[in-house]
Amino acid sequence: MSEQVNLVTVVIDEEEHQIELGDQETIMEGAERIGIDPPYSCQSGVCTTCKAKVVSGEVEMENNFGLGEDEIKEGYALTCIGRPKVAGTKIDWDDV
Ligand code: FES
Incomplete structure (x- = not known):
């Protein structure tokens, strides 16, 4: 399953989540859908x-x-405007 481009791993508050994004869904939208609360404006x-x-x-x-x-x-x-381009993409909100 790790070959799926729309499967993104996100880290927030030292916890790791995997999100399967919908067709046009951004990483932010996916994160909100699964109930985590990344910073945005x-x-x-x-x-x-x-x-x-x-x-x-x-x-x-x-x-x-x-x-x-x-x-x-x-x-x-x-x-908020980003989508994974390759399989195995991982982003970290803690590391900014
Ligand atoms: S919330 Fe992504 S740039 Fe403003």
Whole structure:
């Protein structure tokens, strides 16, 4: 099952969760659906409140306005507009 691209692992408050995302669902939407409570505000890629560290894999973002090139290079992603791009993607909200 680990080959599933839409299966993302998230870490928050030192707990790890696996989320199977729906078709157009973002990591943030998936997290809310399973009842965890990540930080967010604008939900549109501007404020960077939802920023997380990409621990493994890759996150693709649609309409990123908030994150600079440097932060992307350092491995951060915005989860409100982010979806896993490859299988085995893991993000960490604690590591920001
Ligand atoms: S909640 Fe504002 S950038 Fe994601």
